[in-house]
Amino acid sequence: GIQVEQSPPDLILQEGANSTLRCNFSDSVNNLQWFHQNPWGQLINLFYIPSGTKQNGRLSATTVATERYSLLYISSSQTTDSGVYFCAVVRDSSYKLIFGSGTRLLVRP
Amino acid sequence: NAGVMQNPRHLVRRRGQEARLRCSPMKGHSHVYWYRQLPEEGLKFMVYLQKENIIDESGMPKERFSAEFPKEGPSILRIQQVVRGDSAAYFCASSPDRPATQHFGDGTRLSIL
Numbered sequence: 001g002i003q004v005e006q007s008p009p010d011l012i013l014q015e016g017a018n019s020t021l022r023c024n025f026s027d028s029v030n031n032l033q034w035f036h037q038n039p040w041g042q043l044i045n046l047f048y049i050p051s052g053t054k055q056n057g058r059l060s061a062t063t064v065a066t067e068r069y070s071l072l073y074i075s076s077s078q079t080t081d082s083g084v085y086f087c088a089v090v091r092d093s094s095y096k097l098i099f100g101s102g103t104r105l106l107v108r109p
Numbered sequence: 110n111a112g113v114m115q116n117p118r119h120l121v122r123r124r125g126q127e128a129r130l131r132c133s134p135m136k137g138h139s140h141v142y143w144y145r146q147l148p149e150e151g152l153k154f155m156v157y158l159q160k161e162n163i164i165d166e167s168g169m170p171k172e173r174f175s176a177e178f179p180k181e182g183p184s185i186l187r188i189q190q191v192v193r194g195d196s197a198a199y200f201c202a203s204s205p206d207r208p209a210t211q212h213f214g215d216g217t218r219l220s221i222l
Contacts, residue, residue: 031209041198045213096165
């Protein structure tokens with residue numbers, strides 16, 4: 001099956017710093033989503049981005065489908081950005097979201 | 110526009126009891142997916158349903174687990190004779206079509222005593 005690898009597994013930032021999270025996948029996909037799981041366990045949709053670039057406030061994401069990776073950029077990080085960031089993909093002709101193991105982010109004040 | 114609604118948020122059961130988890134998809138969404146998240150892990154696909162049909166249940170354990178999405182009412186994930194290993198967060202997602210963004214509910218945290 002398709003493999004989804006996220007890096008780094010853990011990240012500690014000082015408030016105000018910028019960061020880049022990476023997601024590599026091993027097969028062509030028709031869907032890629034980034035999620036933030038907050039400390040209360042809620043899963044927040046950040047981006048639906050099978051290709052191209054999108055921005056939403058301090059967050060932006062880029063997916064290069066031909067090279068099978070996606071990047072999530074967090075600028076001017078805040079303590080509320082803490083949590084786990086998941087990348088999930090749907091392989092072509094499928095519908096199951098396959099999740100990576102996540103990047104655990106801690107933003108310190 | 111209400112999002113995906115799951116209830117209960119927390120459910121405690123003793124070993125051997127039954128657990129019923131409910132999911133109401135977003136308005137206009139006819140595709141429902143259930144995922145399970147074990148502690149410290151990512152989410153894993155369990156089952157995909159459309160109204161009155163199970164499309165793919167390849168991620169469901171072979172025994173004790175069942176799911177339905179009736180013509181009227183929410184989707185139900187049912188776990189019979191629960192065991193400690195069933196303790197997890199169960200998330201439901203819905204989409205209007207596929208491929209499309211899957212929108213997730215807040216999950217049900219199941220604890221087995």
